[in-house]
Amino acid sequence: LAKTTQPISMDSYEGQEVNITCSHNNIATNDYITWYQQFPSQGPRFIIQGYKTKVTNEVASLFIPADRKSSTLSLPRVSLSDTAVYYCLVGPQTGANNLFFGTGTRLTVIP
Amino acid sequence: DAGVTQSPTHLIKTRGQQVTLRCSPKSGHDTVSWYQQALGQGPQFIFQYYEEEERQRGNFPDRFSGHQFPNYSSELNVNALLLGDSALYLCASSNRDRGGTGELFFGEGSRLTVL
Numbered sequence A: 001l002a003k004t005t006q007p008i009s010m011d012s013y014e015g016q017e018v019n020i021t022c023s024h025n026n027i028a029t030n031d032y033i034t035w036y037q038q039f040p041s042q043g044p045r046f047i048i049q050g051y052k053t054k055v056t057n058e059v060a061s062l063f064i065p066a067d068r069k070s071s072t073l074s075l076p077r078v079s080l081s082d083t084a085v086y087y088c089l090v091g092p093q094t095g096a097n098n099l100f101f102g103t104g105t106r107l108t109v110i111p
Numbered sequence B: 001d002a003g004v005t006q007s008p009t010h011l012i013k014t015r016g017q018q019v020t021l022r023c024s025p026k027s028g029h030d031t032v033s034w035y036q037q038a039l040g041q042g043p044q045f046i047f048q049y050y051e052e053e054e055r056q057r058g059n060f061p062d063r064f065s066g067h068q069f070p071n072y073s074s075e076l077n078v079n080a081l082l083l084g085d086s087a088l089y090l091c092a093s094s095n096r097d098r099g100g101t102g103e104l105f106f107g108e109g110s111r112l113t114v115l
Helices: none
Strands: A009-013 A018-023 A031-038 A045-050 A053-056 A061-064 A070-075 A084-092 A105-110 B005-007 B010-013 B019-024 B031-037 B044-050 B053-057 B064-068 B074-078 B087-094 B110-114
Touching: A009 A018, A018 A084, A018 A105, A031 A061, A045 A053, A045 A061, A045 A070, A070 A084, B005 B087, B019 B087, B019 B110, B031 B074, B044 B064, B074 B087
Parallel strands: A009 A105, B010 B110
Antiparallel strands: A018 A070, A031 A045, A031 A084, A053 A061, A061 A070, A084 A105, B005 B019, B019 B074, B031 B044, B031 B087, B044 B053, B064 B074, B087 B110
């Protein structure tokens, strides 16, 4: 599974848009990009997944450039409850459970 | 619809002891994976069980073993506990045909402290 690189931490004020970028230079042709969110003492929770261009759901947007060597998770108008660790994962959409999480990005939302 | 449930939520052991952690997968899921998450780190894959057999294994010693039962629930056993085994142990479930980076559902974990 391809390894990923993300910023260790980010701070943002409430109501702002937050963009977290992930580098995955060795992404394979059949790999998808998936983001998980984790609150303290809880298991990770799926946020969004994409293969190319842009994906949007009720929680976030995921932007993937044409070369797919990076991706950006965008959280619109963050609130204090969005304070969490965000993990970028790269791997097959199906058939692989041995996910590589890395250390993630710790997002702190400030009032 | 119950999600992934794990027990116990917290436990304390001493070095050299053995521990068993339990997991019930989300309804409709047949595959269980276990992860270890040390403080300040991301989860690390231990192993995956499907059809009562270990299918994939991460870089963990043989002190870590598991089992899956016919009802798809699973146990994680750790023998000869070390201080470094202190961590949050996460269980994740999926459906074999859909298991992948976007289809894992995690429990809230079992926090193990080894003294």
